[in-house]
Amino acid sequence: MKKAILMIRCKDQKGIVAAVSEFLFSYHGNILEIDQHVDEEIGMFFMRAAWELESFALKKEEIEPIFEAKVGKMFEMEFELYFNFRKPRMAIMVSKLSHCLIDILSKFYSGQFEVEIPLVISNHPDHKKVVEAFGIPFYYLPMDKSNKDLVEERQLELLNEFRVDFVVLARYMQILSGDFIRNYPNKIINIHHSFLPAFVGAKPYHAAYERGVKIIGATAHYVTEELDAGPIIEQDIARVRHHNLPSDLVQIGQDVEKVVLSKAIKYHLERKVLAYGNKTVIFY
Amino acid sequence: MKKAILMIRCKDQKGIVAAVSEFLFSYHGNILEIDQHVDEEIGMFFMRAAWELESFALKKEEIEPIFEAKVGKMFEMEFELYFNFRKPRMAIMVSKLSHCLIDILSKFYSGQFEVEIPLVISNHPDHKKVVEAFGIPFYYLPMDKSNKDLVEERQLELLNEFRVDFVVLARYMQILSGDFIRNYPNKIINIHHSFLPAFVGAKPYHAAYERGVKIIGATAHYVTEELDAGPIIEQDIARVRHHNLPSDLVQIGQDVEKVVLSKAIKYHLERKVLAYGNKTVIFY
Amino acid sequence: MKKAILMIRCKDQKGIVAAVSEFLFSYHGNILEIDQHVDEEIGMFFMRAAWELESFALKKEEIEPIFEAKVGKMFEMEFELYFNFRKPRMAIMVSKLSHCLIDILSKFYSGQFEVEIPLVISNHPDHKKVVEAFGIPFYYLPMDKSNKDLVEERQLELLNEFRVDFVVLARYMQILSGDFIRNYPNKIINIHHSFLPAFVGAKPYHAAYERGVKIIGATAHYVTEELDAGPIIEQDIARVRHHNLPSDLVQIGQDVEKVVLSKAIKYHLERKVLAYGNKTVIFY
């Protein structure tokens, strides 16, 4: 079923739901999903509406300008319009650990992700064969301290060339520069291997072991310039016991990481995430 | 904040969301929450809307007839209107096990439940003192095979006399008659100590032990005439190990039971549950 | 069934399990449970053994000296001997929030905790009636900045007078002095309302809300002089959504807090916890 999805944010005001739903109804749109959220602390309104296109009286190209003219302008809305038949284009960046990468490829392979994956970029050559077995081009761009700027430039060129919509850091162990991040605001999803804000930074499983915690976790978040501080999309945990060594935590944690990352990607793909400040609204 | 809550069900049709939100907006209602669900299999539409009353142009008494005239009729809606300042009246029925009872009393005591509890009814005298310590009348109605009909009659009289809106079976170990149940359709919440539909009926923890399961669970559901088959409101589980005896499962399970039951009560109190057939829509 | 429980810690060496089990067997002890753990990083060995007393050839009073002479000395063990028929004596300290207190009382009332509760101490008078309904003396000791030392002195006197073995801080909102803590090393159990080490200190639910986390948690730990840094006994989490306000997190979190605290108490009561450094071994 062809559908359109509208993501809206604006100052909280009366009548927004009525205006949006009236707009959709007036053009014979069949609303499939409608969700809204008000953050009263900051007085902001967020909304997501999805409707069937088949019976809709406006053409795809008309929706945005007419909605802006009839509704958006009045409420000073920021809004984005998506169509479920235009697959987003996702790049994967990865280093040595393959569990998140392969989980994404597996879901892509079985058709769970409505996405195109034009390329995988890695600073290690290791997973070339596996990635290519899934029919996806693999770019090996070795990186060290001396060439970081140049490599980032080349990465950005590739993302540009392949018209990438968003980037997934599937355990990519390099810190992206502010320049890089500013190219993809709330469009770079990272998986951090702790339940943030605990254990920010490097080696969280070792830190968890040292602290003697009984649960470990993983956090998928949009990347911002402050390390591990971006808007959280999804988190989950696993139980550990006193006899689990850091190497056990690494293994136990990997299943959490990949599932959490996949859920975050899924929410992003289905246009269910609205990020603002260091928070997200997830309409699921 | 005083608010009104509208729960709607009708055949799925275009324009319902627009009509409802337009109605609310036309009387200056500030929508706080709006949720909808379509069950496409059966072609049914479900909706929940909550709005602030302060600025609303209709008086409490006017809302229902005017909504019916302007919106309800057109879409052949069944709908219910609630106000958050009218506390529902809840009766608790309990037998010998006290954990669910005391958990409810604890939440009532600390103000978590917006509810009135006019009475507790038990077929055992055991918990009279504890219940009364929380300021709630306790009715001991002993029951055996010979007097079941009479006792149920007396129970219904009490529920009627105390103008009870809904009933919670907090581990009440008698099976209610069809007559009793038909008095409170989707208004009797039971907690069953298994993750239904596994282990229907008596002694589910013993059955779970015999089967060698690694998780046990609990299910809160509305009571219907078919045993343990009513619409499920909430479920959860706990992990168990090979060394856990049935008596351990009973203890481990009690924490799950009481938390699941409390969540179901909370959803019911906040008018977030729409039951239909043997399913529930939970707008949380 | 009467049983003895031996908790051992010593340097890791060969032959410990053999020596202990051989000792028990030589006096006709029927081993019910045996667990051991080696922390290889620090070269420490931990063990728990439980056995039936009925057929055991040593009298209760003989076990400790004879075990010390025959086994303990050889391996330079620290060990503790418990009997399951000598109920530990637990004091509860609480402030205004009642959910953990009542959950403990509920489990005590239903016989889930093999414990005696000689008293509850509070710096607020609020819960006197409820506590006394469960048959437990309630001591109200008001506290402010001016009298903190004196009140702690009085608290310690009471704990002493009532021969209290360990203390549970059931949302007791005062920070204990180092002096107080040193009287009960690894014998004061606190519940902190976050998944430590995230959100140490005051108002963790508000901090969690500000950070936009998708899970909140609770941590039961032994109290040490460093705030919220003692050995963790148990942790768990609950999921939250973007629309949950800090006041919602407080409510959702309370069910986690009480269940986590109860589990920690249970482990402690069943002599399943060995604390060392800032870690615990939990033999369950």
Added chain:
Amino acid sequence: MKKAILMIRCKDQKGIVAAVSEFLFSYHGNILEIDQHVDEEIGMFFMRAAWELESFALKKEEIEPIFEAKVGKMFEMEFELYFNFRKPRMAIMVSKLSHCLIDILSKFYSGQFEVEIPLVISNHPDHKKVVEAFGIPFYYLPMDKSNKDLVEERQLELLNEFRVDFVVLARYMQILSGDFIRNYPNKIINIHHSFLPAFVGAKPYHAAYERGVKIIGATAHYVTEELDAGPIIEQDIARVRHHNLPSDLVQIGQDVEKVVLSKAIKYHLERKVLAYGNKTVIFY
């Protein structure tokens, strides 16, 4: 570190732990892990002991006969001896759904599973390319009603030829014959896509949807001749909501299935599972 693992079952008697640990100590074995379990209902004793081989005074080949002579005979033990440096040989059988297969391959690829995978057998040709990308031979044996016996014969030949120790059914959608199963008692691990014993048989997600459950699950178990009734190794669940269609449950459930199956494989590989009757002891 080279280690030996002993798995024991026998009638419950006094002195077993002492005899086993004394045996290990007498040959200078350093015990790494020791666990035991008594099923009092049936009077059976289960034990697992792991020890370092380096310092052990017996040669690999001597351990079994000498243990039998000195300990096993006396207690009429059934026991099995494993060495962690002899990797078990695991075959995977799969049909059309690839998520469990690829998750296993991914863990194999990253070195998480200490196993050899000599072959994958499928009744569909679909996943040949992916399997071979991981360096594993793929056998496509098409099956229909007319040739089931012959194909099973060929499958058994292959398992035999490749000296397979145990078989994983990674969503293999054919029911194995009793003959096949009797060749691998407690050595065939299946993943069933429900929390057994709920929703035995075909289409459990559709049945879960029809029943309106709030949690779905997955169960890894050893295959016995009675469908979905074998000893459960591991289970887990995921939450679902009213708007999730059967096709959503399938997707949500797949992450649970693969994680549960992987854990079961891991327990099996690390020799932590003792199956008896329709139960398992899991020493983790």
